[in-house]
Amino acid sequence: MKELHETNPFKKPFGSLNELIDNITAVLGCPVTIEDANHRLLAYSSHEDGTDSARVGTIISQRVPEKVINRLWKEKVIPRLMQTETALRIPTIEEIGLRDRVAISIRKNQEVLGYIWAVDEQKKLSAEQLSLLKDAAGAATPLLLKLHLQRKRKKENYQDFFWQLLMGHYQSNEEIQQQFYELQITMPAQFAVLVFRFEQEITGKVEEQITYLIATSQKITNHFLIVMENELILIASPHPSQPDEKVFKEFISYFIMEMDNRFSIRGIKGSSGTIYHSFDRAETSYQQALKVLKLKEQFPEDLQKVFHYHQLGIFQYLDAILKEKKTSPYEHPAITKLENYDRLHNTNFLETLEVFVQHDSNAHEAARLLFVHVNTLNYRLKRIREIGDLDLKNAYEKMAVLVDLKIRRLQ
Template identity: 45%
Template sequence: MTNVPTHLFNQPFDSLDDFADAISEHLHCPVTIEDSNHQLLAYSSHEDETDAARISTIIGRRVPERVINRFWKDGVIPTLNKSDEPLVIPTINEIGLGNRVAISIRKNEEVLGYIWVLEVGRSLTNQDLADLKIAALKARNQLLQLNLQTKRKERNDQELLWQMMTGDVSDQTSIKSHLQRLGLKHNHALAIMVFSFESITKAQYRQLTYATKTLQRIDILIQTLDENEFILLVSPNSVTDFDMEAREFIHTFSEQVKERFQLSILAAGCSYPKESFDDVKTSYKEARTVIQLKQLFKRELHKSFFYHELGVFRYIDILKRSNETKELATNHAIQKLQAYDQEHRANLLETLEAVLDREDNMAEAAKLLHCHVNTLNYRLKRIKEITLIDIKDPVQKIGIYLDMKLFRNGK
């Protein structure tokens, strides 16, 4: 192989588009340059020959989600993220992708972006691949500058979000203008999503940001971090369909960060969409309340994401804080069952809670308790004999249910 020309791509370029054109002219192939989140930064001009994936990327200014998902599935992106060598990617007809060669642009272990070369009418030679490595090195400084600008912009965006979440909102016109620059459409509502983790490092925060930017299911305006909580300001595509839209996003986001980055979400909460900027503070409080209660009552609330889905658990904190409740909270029925269980090594208290949790579905409760339905019926009869509680009475049922949860939470 001939020596690699060290002067290659040394001339100054007015823009990344000019740089992409220079790479394209040298390799005689169309070129695109993306940031680390697959947002399009630059692309070269091309002749009539191209492919659907490239056209979609240019039109949408980002790589389509179906292409990103396939690249993760086939190991393309993990390989690029671990290496500074060019990677040859064969045709994938299902996603409209022709033969490509890709290389990551990196500073040490951090990926700043990618260069993609579409092989049209020719395959890149070994010399071409060596030249592409030089191009990636030359692109590093330009992407570092862009990263600095992006980080400054993100800090300003995050400061705005914290002002809204803490109620420090004064200039509505300025906030509206700022959010519109971020993509907020006219008169669209806003909502807050919060995801809780065991801990979040800087590297993991970048991974979470990557996941939100590549999931094209919902408009995410700002993301920020508060210790172990990842917070998103989102703009629903449809207020009426937001419940389903949010659930789909939370589900897919949770799956992707676990599968791709081995990050497990402890709890996720979401607010209702609201049109006033002043309501973002309430939205944040709603989402955090969901998070906090889900962490206290994991089993009961694992399917709940919105405040209204918390049901009676919305009042748990109020009951706990009430001095009067503290004085009156002793439920003698619970005390009797607890004493009976201790004396007879039984589990009547657990049985009652299981039946209440399963909304009187005896088959499900029996399955949870690993016993036969007949055994469960016998236990319920014994519970009624000991406590005189009638769980068919809605007043008694709600009361014992709340007292049971306060009892469990207070242990």
Template identity: 40%
Template sequence: MSHSLHPNNSFKDLFDSPEGLADRIAENLGCPVTIEDANHRIVSYSKHETNVDDARTATIMRRKVPEHVVNGLWKQGIMSHLFESSEPIVIDKISEIGLGNRVAIAVRKNKEILGFIWAQTNDIPIDAHHLQQMKDASQLVSHHLLRQQAKKRKTEENQKEFFWQLLTGTLRHKTEINRHAKRFDLSLEGQLCVAVFEFTEEMSQSVERHAYYLTETLHQTRVVTRLFDDKQLILLVRTNNKVDAAEVSQTFIRDFTQKMKERLDFEDMRAAFGLIYDSPDAISSSYKQALKVLELKEEYPKPLADVDSYQDLGVYQFINELSALQKQENYRNDTIEKIRNYDAKNKSMLLETLRVFLQQNSNVHKAAAHMHIHTNTLNYRLKRIKEIGNVDFKDANQKTTLYLDLLIEENERESL
């Protein structure tokens, strides 16, 4: 391989093979070249090179750019520049991610990103002719990626229909589900759950593009398939280890949300995922649960602000049903009524004390600290609560009933 760029060469001939395409661009530029798709998977790379850097070596070995390299490029503002500009950019060495000197350009069709070309230039001086070579190369690569994309889009449309059938429970038999999954080359083995990201504003093409991009480039979990529905991005995610599945799903949601905020300054979004199952015929259940989490997060924003998982809803899974049943049966808790009447007559705070005490898992010190009172004061109030309401704080059933009834009352007041 030559060690100087050849700015006078042009790309007049087309190639059926993307491998030959990368080699030809590298020959013209005189340096190693990698062609990636829009999600940093390798489409083609030039062969028989020496003095390649760690980032390039790792990318070729994995057939995809390592996540720490992608993250480093975003932090340096390089990916933002590539997404926004059709011009090539010169990138100085970034040692912390193993990246040597580069020239890079986004391959696009109008405003849509199709992929990227990266040339490792080492210490070769770059001038306007070399940058024009990259622009010429991007036009050539665009034709190849457009053909790939047309095939991919047709497959994705069929996958979306299959995914909707799973989400709605139209496909219920595992044998039939696996037959369709094999047809679309989708792996449904392992632990599966549905994650939903809900955007509170209209999904612009930019937001949709970045959201799709992130589902492909975050490595800690496997996105089996995805679709956009109005203001929601719905994902089917898969992990191999049942023990780590919930933790991985929460990490994925946290990282996805954080990167959307960082890269698009996008604050208005909620996230949720359903229970994790080891059979694809339960995907519709996981989807309904994820939607339930989003519904409850909107209804009870304060107590559920940090809850993403259906499993972590706790009693909130059933709170609306319990509330509706209580209204239907004209239910009331006599213990709570007695304490409320006492408070009204004596201008005391026993009911609030009971609520905080139960909320703090019957921990006297935490409850006293939360209310900014002395533990002796709290113990006195608890003694009065026992006497007035005939409360036995050793009775788990009674405490649970009181806690739920107080929680329902509180939520109904806040919703007024």
């Protein structure tokens, strides 16, 4: 075997990844797969009937299952693969159907292009064979570089189209369909625009981490991705297994959490516009997502758990109401009465009213948030009715007061 390593059976040009993987399997005598950096399956060898479910799932879906990726991150396997050029032995993890493996990263200098995985459950690979696996990774590098370049060119071709969609450049859906056809991109049946705002400018390295997380999450189907300074913009569809639009809310929370957990990037804010079935509404969905982010900055406490445009509720209309108030100034008189009373008597009736109305007139919840007993709150509400001449059983009047209080913050 040592003599075999010295001659390096992989020190020759390979026409394809399939040709390379056949050679690796012949030399090592075990099933092998090659993935790209985002764990999409590129090539695989045959295996016996008794192979593990992780390998079967990867071949069927043409990508490593999300639960496998998440567990490998949790076990620090993927971070170690990213940081070393040598092969790693991964012991069995029964919960995700993963039996004994050996893996190595395929890299160009410090950039990880992909991975080679070898199942050595039946017969453990020797130290010499592990060295051969490193030689095989070297042989895979030019093939993955070529694939990487092809994908980069394709991305450059569709980015102009992406921006034109977001800016409302196209006059009809037929014109948009023609562009999809010319770029050889499948037109999804439905989509929404998602926007993520980072605290710092997104570097090339961070963009790679973003692409990795989106590709491996398998929660949404991403069609377009673009980075502009500190903003990440996606056009995406719900994953076929989760067709409901609530998946976007879940994905935004997941993305923000995992960018912190895996890459220590914090302070990200995310939003989603409405799902549409016609791409001539892409600009609308984009503007909705931007509006959510803008309002989250203006009302961070009120909208802390809001990610989707339809979750904004009355906040959707604050700009229009503010515009109307500039031409016809008016504010519910109860606000001024309570404000003056609070100033003269050192009370906080106006705050109490806002918290009470904002939480669906739930006295127990409002009392908890104000750190007072519910009896104290009921006394305050009685005085608010008297001072402000306010009908707290009138939902429309209460909503008008709440809107006026929110408008104050915009002013």
